[in-house]
Amino acid sequence: MLALASRDLRISFRQPGEVLTPAMFFVLVTTLFPLGLSPQPELLRTIAPGVVWVAALLAVLVGQESLFKSDYEDGSLEQLVLSPMPLPLVAITRVTSHWLATGLPVVVLAPLMGLLMDYPTQAMGCLVLSLLLGTFTLSLLGAVGAALTVGLRQGSMLMPILVLPLAVPVLIFGAHAVAQAANGEDPSGVLYLLAAFLVLGITLAPFAIAAAVRVSLES
Amino acid sequence: MLALASRDLRISFRQPGEVLTPAMFFVLVTTLFPLGLSPQPELLRTIAPGVVWVAALLAVLVGQESLFKSDYEDGSLEQLVLSPMPLPLVAITRVTSHWLATGLPVVVLAPLMGLLMDYPTQAMGCLVLSLLLGTFTLSLLGAVGAALTVGLRQGSMLMPILVLPLAVPVLIFGAHAVAQAANGEDPSGVLYLLAAFLVLGITLAPFAIAAAVRVSLES
């Protein structure tokens, strides 16, 4: 496990490009909006939670899309499948290290973006927390999609279609929580729900990913 | 040229996946917003132009990112460089056929998305026209970025950074035009500007792309 995690992280740092894409992307989406809209502050403030969350969702999906691609192409995916480690464990490790390199930056950047859209500072905590829970769940979902589509010649478009239906609830609740916090209400209820999603994801996704990887390799 | 174009288009149709990704993406971004925000119609109406344009920009960039990647990896890029056809011509053909397969669907879907965010129907014409001009310009820009970064091991993140500064004006003017049309003003002035951008792009980009491809191959 550790060996795998360290390998993944090392690779990530070797190609800052691939890794920072999601963060890039996140910043991009959130900054482009004020540019696209005529930026009245109060308008920005109302849409901030939605924008930030949508941006995060997109960023994660974009990041996950190629999660297993290079491993598949250079043949190291088969080697991982053949390794004595239980595949679901491999999967969760892979996702976690990838999230550390791609998802975490997004979460870290979120407050900054929040400030840009003058999102109330006292609610930042909720923003970060919700993203922390949400992005990881999304990474897990994305990983399932990526694993299912990596073997396909038709390419990766399917992936968003497959993942989105499951990702939307996370988005809705996440944005909801952030909005609540912004209006000074107590978001803990929704946050618990997000946490529940995460737990569900962590327990089920690894097996789905493992199965999907097997199928993709066999095709 | 024709041979190349038909090849590219055929490949595109073979992998609806890769091709429809941008359209997917466009639909995704535009539909996720209403979900992320609390969907009051009037709010949606105000932000519709910005959302649609930002979505289009992102879609195009996402689509261009891998424009030369597969050609580079399977060695057909070198073959194109070696072919007697002048490289800039090859480049523009490549971009055009790629735009037909990726950018055009976005333009076609735009009115639909506009309806979902109930964007005034009489302004649809301007929306479509502005996107028609804009997305092609963006494709050209994206292609330059893609050509510059295809050889890099550090991966493709650089691409958005390189392209964005040039893309932002297009975005701003495009969204501006659409907003004007929505408020019943006459957007023709801005549209002319977009057209000017496009002409500039078509004349200069091919040479930039050709040079960039040569550099990437030699690295």
Added chain:
Amino acid sequence: MTLEARSLGLWRVERCLCRDLSFRLGSGEILQFAGPNGSGKTSLMRAVAGVGRLDEGELFWEGNPATRSDGYRTDLLYLGHQTGLKSHLSATENYLFYQSIAGYSSEIGAKEALGRCGVTEPADRPVATLSMGQRRRAALARLLGVKAKLWLLDEPLTSLDTEGVGLVSQLLKSHVKGGGMAILATHQLLPGIEAQRLELGGKA
């Protein structure tokens, strides 16, 4: 220690690559999949390794079904057309990684193993900067770093120079002398290796 295949069958859409194919491999033996291009060597190899789809038949490792025994995976080392090297990591890093996730790893260090495979100077450069042959050699180094009883080598000689070919056959020799077994798929002949051949059907 035996690998036994009972009436294997492989299908690609309509096309039957092989059916009702059985073989038995004891320790110290080498089996070579032979056949023209497209006869199904790679597919069969992948199926035997457990990464490819096996449509019919079953594999037995030391008597019990290979699919359900983890023992099989720990005892097996598969080296296919794709080398499984990460192009961003150096040959050394790749070697150490595979050594660390292996079932049983040998004590041979990266420097020695890569050196014996003729990857000295480039050992610490990203694999992406290596030449084809150097990559293949870096991949072969795994054979030294991992203690596997069964080697599955699909065209191990690709883009190796004559000296590299010698290296492979010498590795194989010592492996079988140590009681290991191996399955090969190659079109070139390996000097001084006698293997039982399994002919696969002609190209469609």
Added chain:
Amino acid sequence: MTLEARSLGLWRVERCLCRDLSFRLGSGEILQFAGPNGSGKTSLMRAVAGVGRLDEGELFWEGNPATRSDGYRTDLLYLGHQTGLKSHLSATENYLFYQSIAGYSSEIGAKEALGRCGVTEPADRPVATLSMGQRRRAALARLLGVKAKLWLLDEPLTSLDTEGVGLVSQLLKSHVKGGGMAILATHQLLPGIEAQRLELGGKA
């Protein structure tokens, strides 16, 4: 019709692959780049083809600098490690495409060319479903479809079976008999092909 290289030099970061390397190739001649893995054959081949970076020296095609003459590109056919086949298109489509963008294309149809290269049944499947050898054969078919004076073949024998090797040497023979010229980089020897060898520096 001659290809002349004057004191070529190739560098990778600090490392010098070759320097002050000159050769001359007349019609009907074959030049083989020889050398151990990593000696710089591929790099040199790419440089000569004009897709790789050439750090020193210059190439002359029929007397005038190759870099500036379009004639060179129309007269040349380069087949490298990557075959340049689009994996989504069938072998036939790939063949026709390369024929259509070539400087001078022969009249040989896809079916015949691919048939002669032994790609019959899989000719209309996406290349991605072909075996390694079949892909290589599909790529080699270009040699029949395009009328190029100068062939640059980098390891054309990769994953070909013995019959495929025979095919390549036979193609080469007829090419040089027709006054063509070729540069090869391969580790296996081609039966019945005599080529002047250009030894590249030992592996670092």
Added chain:
Amino acid sequence: MDKYSWAWFHRFASPPYVYRVAELWAPWFAWIAGLLIAAGLYGGLWSSPPDYQQGDGFRIIYIHVPSAYLSMMCYGIVATASTIGLVWRMKIAHTVAVAAAPLGASFTFLALITGALWGKPMWGAYWVWDARLTSELILLFLYLGFIALSRAYEDSRSGDRAGAVLALVGVVNLPIIHYSVVWWSSLHQGSTKFFGGNADIQTSMLMPLLLMIFGFTCLFAACLAKRVQLELLGRERNAAWAAEAVR
């Protein structure tokens, strides 16, 4: 005993057998469906009075609710079949799943359309970004995803299993759809209390509705049987039994 039961199991799972069973049942389901739906329509469109607030608009419920409910039940079937296929490596189960998915998709689509049409008079808009509406839309996407994925592999042996994995992952969405009305404050109707003392729906409406629901279910069963047959023929196209089945 054990042997025997397995033999029986395999005979049951063998394509020709399933094909014949489907052949047998399809017409029965079709007829029953026809009768129930006819009765339901009569009861719904003529004998029951117009709603005091919605006028005749509410009658669309007789299409909307059955199709909405079927859209979910069908997904349940797909998921179950997929599970069986994955766990016991039963091809036939995959066949059922693949055959059922398009039906489910069309019922979902029907629910969406009817709902949208109904929404115009009720909420003044064809579409609102409401929880249940959204999740139903998502269900449609799930179906499309499943269909696309299992078709994406040219080798059905692989496509089946890929689709199955997706179907299982997607099961999470069912409770979300059903409870969406409870979780989010929603424009959409809450789960109706059909029976009991203070049922919020009168018998004159309930009876036809139930008739329609059962009718649709039978219709679905009939279509499924037919589609399974088609799928089987397609997959076993060069098997002996298929040849004589179509003769």
